[in-house]
Amino acid sequence: MKNLLLFLDTQMQTADLLPGMAEAGSGNLRAGKRGQCGSKPGMLRLLAALIFLVGTSMGLNAQKIEEYNSLLLKMKSSGDAALVAEGDHLESLVTELHTTEYLNLGEQEKYGEGTPVIVDFDANSVNMLNNSAFGSVELLRIRINSPEDLNASVDLDRLNGFENLKYLLVVFGYELCEDGNDECMATAVGSMVKGVNSPVVVLYNLSKLQ
Numbered sequence: 473m474k475n476l477l478l479f480l481d482t483q484m485q486t487a488d489l490l491p492g493m494a495e496a497g498s499g500n501l502r503a504g505k506r507g508q509c510g511s512k513p514g515m516l517r518l519l520a521a522l523i524f525l526v527g528t529s530m531g532l533n534a535q536k537i538e539e540y541n542s543l544l545l546k547m548k549s550s551g552d553a554a555l556v557a558e559g560d561h562l563e564s565l566v567t568e569l570h571t572t573e574y575l576n577l578g579e580q581e582k583y584g585e586g587t588p589v590i591v592d593f594d595a596n597s598v599n600m601l602n603n604s605a606f607g608s609v610e611l612l613r614i615r616i617n618s619p620e621d622l623n624a625s626v627d628l629d630r631l632n633g634f635e636n637l638k639y640l641l642v643v644f645g646y647e648l649c650e651d652g653n654d655e656c657m658a659t660a661v662g663s664m665v666k667g668v669n670s671p672v673v674v675l676y677n678l679s680k681l682q
Contacts, residue, residue, distance in 0.1 A: 537658050537665075540566065540641060540677040565590060565611045566641065573609075575600045595621035607635045612672075617645040622660055628667025628674075640665065642676040654678065 547559030564570075571584030575597035582588060587608040593601065594615050601612070612634075616622060628640065642661050649656040654676075661676045 536672075537661050537674045537676065539654060539658070540675040543673070543675060562639065565639070566613075573606070595624035598624050598626055601626075602630075602632045604633045606633050609634055610636050610638045612637065612640045613643060614640070615643050615645060619648075622664055624664060626665050626667075628665065628670035628672050630667075631670075637672055640672055640674045642674070644676065644678045647678070 544559055544563055547555045547562065550556060550559075569584070570590050571582070571586050571588045572590040572592055573588040574581050574583065575591065575593035577594065577596050578600065580600065588606065589608055590611045590613060591601070591606060591609050592613045592615070594617075598614075612626075614624070614626065626640065631637070642657075642665070644657060648660060657676050657678070661674060665674050
């Protein structure tokens with residue numbers, strides 16, 4: 473988390489945003505238009521607030537991992553207008569139809585018009601993520617359908633071209649935790665996803681959401 477905060481601090485100083493970060497937890501963020509990333513300063517302010525929200529729930533661990541429904545509830549009940557709006561936007565990304573690039577078994581196919589805002593991929597297609605056409609993507613969604621898929625590794629620090637990426641959602645298509653406790657999913661995701669310097673929020677959920 474220390475490296476992540478240093479990264480954000482550098483980015484925000486460049487954009488003269490440190491006062492905005494200080495105000496992020498007190499409801500002074502401005503909500504952007506639904507479905508749009510907004511300006512870079514606005515996105516950095518929002519990411520700072522969102523990372524603080526996730527970091528608080530995870531005890532300020534370096535890796536920001538949260539169960540999708542849990543984070544969504546926190547965002548929508550935060551009392552911060554920008555976080556509430558971003559919660560609505562996250563829910564839309566996960567549950568509604570958006571232009572999506574599908575990477576499956578090394579094959580690539582796009583559904584929808586315009587540039588993609590979602591990339592949906594399987595464990596065999598991680599090496600296809602570095603693509604200059606993914607600059608508008610906000611959500612990466614990886615499908616984990618077997619224990620073997622957990623051998624895949626996603627390094628968020630090494631992704632190139634994802635200028636607007638906010639979330640990585642790991643969707644488990646099978647019951648990983650035998651005792652019904654989802655903590656083992658968080659542990660598995662933490663082993664698979666790398667990138668302590670990345671501001672991307674890592675989420676996980678059981679079963680397909682879309």
